Amino acid sequence: QIDSARLWGSIHETAQFGATAKGGVRRLTLSSEDKQVRDWFRKACEDAGLEVHVDALGSIFGLRKGRDMSKPPVGIGSHLDTQPTGGKYDGILGTLGALEVIRTLNDAGIETEAPICVVNWTNEEGSRFAPAMMASAAYVGDFTTDDILSRKDAEGTTVGQALDSIGYRGDKPVGFQKLGCFVELHIEQGPILEAEGKTIGVVDSGQGVLWYDGKISGFESHAGSTPMLLRRDALATLSEIVLAMESIAKKHGPNAVGTIGEAVIANPSRNVIPGEIAFTMDCRSADGAIMDALDRDLRAAIADIAARRKVEVQIDLVWRKAPTHFDPKLIAAVENAAKTLGYSSRRITSGAGHDACNLNTVMPAAMVFVPCKDGISHNELEDATQGDCAAGTNVLMHTVLAIAGV
Amino acid sequence: QIDSARLWGSIHETAQFGATAKGGVRRLTLSSEDKQVRDWFRKACEDAGLEVHVDALGSIFGLRKGRDMSKPPVGIGSHLDTQPTGGKYDGILGTLGALEVIRTLNDAGIETEAPICVVNWTNEEGSRFAPAMMASAAYVGDFTTDDILSRKDAEGTTVGQALDSIGYRGDKPVGFQKLGCFVELHIEQGPILEAEGKTIGVVDSGQGVLWYDGKISGFESHAGSTPMLLRRDALATLSEIVLAMESIAKKHGPNAVGTIGEAVIANPSRNVIPGEIAFTMDCRSADGAIMDALDRDLRAAIADIAARRKVEVQIDLVWRKAPTHFDPKLIAAVENAAKTLGYSSRRITSGAGHDACNLNTVMPAAMVFVPCKDGISHNELEDATQGDCAAGTNVLMHTVLAIAGV
Numbered sequence: 001q002i003d004s005a006r007l008w009g010s011i012h013e014t015a016q017f018g019a020t021a022k023g024g025v026r027r028l029t030l031s032s033e034d035k036q037v038r039d040w041f042r043k044a045c046e047d048a049g050l051e052v053h054v055d056a057l058g059s060i061f062g063l064r065k066g067r068d069m070s071k072p073p074v075g076i077g078s079h080l081d082t083q084p085t086g087g088k089y090d091g092i093l094g095t096l097g098a099l100e101v102i103r104t105l106n107d108a109g110i111e112t113e114a115p116i117c118v119v120n121w122t123n124e125e126g127s128r129f130a131p132a133m134m135a136s137a138a139y140v141g142d143f144t145t146d147d148i149l150s151r152k153d154a155e156g157t158t159v160g161q162a163l164d165s166i167g168y169r170g171d172k173p174v175g176f177q178k179l180g181c182f183v184e185l186h187i188e189q190g191p192i193l194e195a196e197g198k199t200i201g202v203v204d205s206g207q208g209v210l211w212y213d214g215k216i217s218g219f220e221s222h223a224g225s226t227p228m229l230l231r232r233d234a235l236a237t238l239s240e241i242v243l244a245m246e247s248i249a250k251k252h253g254p255n256a257v258g259t260i261g262e263a264v265i266a267n268p269s270r271n272v273i274p275g276e277i278a279f280t281m282d283c284r285s286a287d288g289a290i291m292d293a294l295d296r297d298l299r300a301a302i303a304d305i306a307a308r309r310k311v312e313v314q315i316d317l318v319w320r321k322a323p324t325h326f327d328p329k330l331i332a333a334v335e336n337a338a339k340t341l342g343y344s345s346r347r348i349t350s351g352a353g354h355d356a357c358n359l360n361t362v363m364p365a366a367m368v369f370v371p372c373k374d375g376i377s378h379n380e381l382e383d384a385t386q387g388d389c390a391a392g393t394n395v396l397m398h399t400v401l402a403i404a405g406v
Numbered sequence: 407q408i409d410s411a412r413l414w415g416s417i418h419e420t421a422q423f424g425a426t427a428k429g430g431v432r433r434l435t436l437s438s439e440d441k442q443v444r445d446w447f448r449k450a451c452e453d454a455g456l457e458v459h460v461d462a463l464g465s466i467f468g469l470r471k472g473r474d475m476s477k478p479p480v481g482i483g484s485h486l487d488t489q490p491t492g493g494k495y496d497g498i499l500g501t502l503g504a505l506e507v508i509r510t511l512n513d514a515g516i517e518t519e520a521p522i523c524v525v526n527w528t529n530e531e532g533s534r535f536a537p538a539m540m541a542s543a544a545y546v547g548d549f550t551t552d553d554i555l556s557r558k559d560a561e562g563t564t565v566g567q568a569l570d571s572i573g574y575r576g577d578k579p580v581g582f583q584k585l586g587c588f589v590e591l592h593i594e595q596g597p598i599l600e601a602e603g604k605t606i607g608v609v610d611s612g613q614g615v616l617w618y619d620g621k622i623s624g625f626e627s628h629a630g631s632t633p634m635l636l637r638r639d640a641l642a643t644l645s646e647i648v649l650a651m652e653s654i655a656k657k658h659g660p661n662a663v664g665t666i667g668e669a670v671i672a673n674p675s676r677n678v679i680p681g682e683i684a685f686t687m688d689c690r691s692a693d694g695a696i697m698d699a700l701d702r703d704l705r706a707a708i709a710d711i712a713a714r715r716k717v718e719v720q721i722d723l724v725w726r727k728a729p730t731h732f733d734p735k736l737i738a739a740v741e742n743a744a745k746t747l748g749y750s751s752r753r754i755t756s757g758a759g760h761d762a763c764n765l766n767t768v769m770p771a772a773m774v775f776v777p778c779k780d781g782i783s784h785n786e787l788e789d790a791t792q793g794d795c796a797a798g799t800n801v802l803m804h805t806v807l808a809i810a811g812v
C-alpha cells in the first residue's frame with residue numbers, strides 16, 4: 001500500500017505553483033510556474049534515488065534500477081502542465097502517483113527485476129502549443145524534434161525558446177530512454193465512474209482526435225449603415241459553424257463530440273461588423289469511421305455556410321490522432337491489480353487524449369482511471385478524493401510490480 | 407468655391423497619423439496618433455486666425471469672429487478619431503472641410519455677421535470608450551463631465567487619464583462655447599448616393615442606437631470527455647444569440663440593423679468548452695417603435711436561449727440614443743445650397759450616429775453627406791473622390807454663409 005497522506009501532501013504542495021483564486025491551477029507548459037513544479041519534481045526524483053535526465057523537448061525521466069538492467073524499464077507517469085483554468089489533478093495525479101510508487105518501493109526495500117522509469121511529459125495539454133501530448137508524440141516518431149521545437153504559441157514564442165527560457169532544453173535526444181511499456185494513472189475527467197460508484201476505471205480504449213485551425217474572412221463594415229442583407233459578417237458565419245458542429249456531433253453521438261474552444265475577432269469594435277475571425281475546432285470519437293464522417297460532414301457544412309454568406313472560410317487539419325486500443329495483456333494486468341486489491345472497477349473508454357495513447361502505438365500501454373467530482377475537468381473546480389487517488393496509485397503500483405517482476 | 411486641392415492635401419497629409427498598411431487609418435481616440443492629428447489641427451486653426459480653446463473632454467473649438475459678436479456662432483466640424491481599422495474620410499472630411507471653409511473665407515476676405523466655430527469632437531467613434539459621440543453628448547447634457555471622465559477602455563484606462571497622457575484635458579468647462587446651430591459634413595457610409603448618382607445627401611434624419619454589454623456564464627469543461635448533452639457552452643450560446651439578433655433585425659427590416667462586434671472568450675483553450683464570454687450588441691432603427699420592438703424581441707430571445715442551454719446571460723443597456731429628426735430650416739438651407747451650386751441631391755437618413763445628432767437635441771442642426779465608394783466605411787478600404795469631397799465642402803460653406811449672414 002502506498003502512503004496516501006504523502007501522495008496527498010505532494011499533490012497539494014505542488015498545487016501552489018500556479019494556484020488560482022478559485023482553487024485551480026494555471027500552469028501552462030514551459031511557463032515560469034511549470035519551471036517551479038519541474039524543479040520540485042526533479043529534486044524529489046533525485047531524493048528518491050532516481051537517475052534523472054531531461055530530453056531535448058524537456059520531458060523528465062527518472063530511472064530506478066532493476067535487478068536485470070538488460071530489461072527495458074516499465075514507464076509510469078503523466079504530465080505536470082495544466083490548462084489556463086485547470087485543476088489540481090489532471091496529469092498531476094499520474095506523475096506524483098508514479099513518484100509515490102517509487103517512494104513506497106524504496107521504503108519497503110523492494111527491488112524489481114526490470115527497471116522502472118518515472119516520466120513527466122512536456123506539453124500534454126496542448127493549450128499553449130499544438131498538438132497536445134506533443135513530447136510523447138515526438139518520442140514515438142509522429143513528429144521530428146525539430147518540427148516540435150519550431151511550434152509557436154499565440155505570442156510567437158517557439159517551443160525551443162520557451163524551453164531555453166526556463167532552462168529545460170535537456171541534453172538527451174528525444175527517444176534516448178527506451179521503455180518496455182507504459183502505464184498512466186489519471187482522473188477520469190468524465191462522469192461515469194462516479195455515477196456507477198466504481199473506484200477504478202480499467203481503460204481499454206481512447207477517442208481519436210481531430211484538431212483544426214480555421215480562419216473566416218468576411219468584410220468589415222459599419223454596424224449602423226450596412227443593411228442586413230449586404231453583410232459579410234465573420235461572427236455570424238462562425239455562429240453557424242459552431243451550431244453546425246454541435247448538431248453534427250450530436251447526429252453521430254453518443255460516441256462523438258465537437259468543440260470550438262478558441263475564436264478571436266481581429267480588431268474588434270462595437271460598431272464594426274466583424275471581418276476576420278481565427279478559430280480552432282476539436283472533434284473526437286472512439287470510432288475511426290465516425291471521425292471520418294465528422295470531418296466530411298463538417299467540411300461540407302462549412303463550405304455551404306461560406307458560400308451562402310459569401311465569405312471565405314479556410315480550414316486546416318493540424319492534428320489527427322487515431323483512436324487508441326490499449327494492450328490486452330496490460331489491460332488485464334490493471335484489471336487484475338484492482339481485483340486483487342479489492343477495488344470495484346469497470347472497463348472504460350477515455351474521452352480525453354493521454355501520453356499513454358501515443359506510447360501505445362510503439363509499445364504495450366494501459367491506463368488506470370479514478371473518479372473525479374461530477375466528471376468536471378479542464379476547470380478550476382476539478383476535484384477528486386484522497387481515497388480514490390490512493391486507490392489508483394495502489395493499482396498502478398501493483399500493475400507495475402506484476403509487469404516488472406519482484 | 408473652396409480650394410479642392412488644398413482640402414485634398416489636408417486629408418492626405420493628416421492620414422499619415424496612424425496610417426495602416428492597407429491604406430486606412432488606425433487613430434483611436436486620445437491615442438498618440440490622435441495627439442499628432444490634434445496638434446496638426448490646432449496649429450492649422452491658429453494659422454487660420456482662429457481663437458482656439460480646448461474643453462475638459464478634449465474637444466477643440468476654433469472661433470472666427472463675426473461682425474455681430476452678440477450672435478451665437480454657427481458651429482461646423484466633426485471628429486478626427488477613427489476606428490481600429492478605419493478610413494481616411496469618416497469624420498475627417500467634416501473637420502478638415504470646416505477648416506477649409508475658414509481658409510476660403512479668409513482668402514476671399516469675407517466677414518460673416520455671426521461668428522463661425524470649427525469643432526473637433528472627442529471620441530465620436532466609441533470604439534475605445536463607450537458611448538460613441540461622447541463629448542457632444544456631454545456638451546448637450548446627456549452625461550455629466552465627471553461621468554464621462556471616469557469611463558474606461560478595455561485596458562482600464564479612464565478618459566481622464568487618456569486626456570492627461572496626451573495633454574488634451576483642456577481648461578474650459580464642457581459647454582463653455584455656446585453655439586447657435588451646427589452643420590456637419592460627412593461621407594454617407596452607405597451605398598445610396600453612389601447607387602443613385604447623386605452628389606449631395608441632404609440628411610433629414612438619423613437612426614436611433616441601442617448599445618448593450620453582455621456576459622454569458624456557462625461552464626468550462628473538457629472538450630474530449632464532456633458529452634454533448636451535458637455541456638453549458640458559452641460560445642454555442644453566443645452563436646444562438648448572434649443568429650437570433652440577425653433574424654430579429656431582418657424581421658423588423660429594412661429599417662433595422664443589429665450587430666455583435668465584440669466577443670471575447672475568457673481563458674480560451676482548444677480543448678476547453680468556453681465557459682465565459684463578454685460581448686457587445688448594437689441595434690439601430692430610425693423608428694423609435696421599432697427600437698423598442700428590437701429591444702423586446704432580443705431580450706425574449708436571449709432569455710429563451712439561456713434557459714434552454716442552462717447558462718446565465720446578463721444584458722445591460724449602456725446607451726440609448728433616440729432617432730434624430732434634423733431641423734427643417736437647416737435642412738432647407740442645405741438643400742438650397744446644393745441646388746444653387748448645381749449639385750444633384752436627395753434627402754437621406756443617416757445609418758450612422760453623428761455629433762450633429764446630439765447637438766440637434768438642443769439647437770438646430772443638419773448634415774451634408776457625400777458619396778463613398780461602395781458604401782464602405784469602418785474599413786481601411788473606405789474611399790471617396792476629391793470632387794465629391796470638394797462639392798460637400800462647398801455646400802457646407804454656402805449653408806454657413808446663408809445662416810451666418812454675409
Ligand SMILES: NC(=O)NCCC(=O)O
Nearest residue numbers: 124125132352353630677
Ligand atoms: N487528459 C487531458 O486532459 N489531455 C489534454 C489533451 C486533450 O485530450 O485535449
Ligand SMILES: NC(=O)NCCC(=O)O
Nearest residue numbers: 224271530531538758759
Ligand atoms: N459616423 C460614425 O461612424 N459614427 C460612429 C458611431 C456610430 O454610429 O457607430
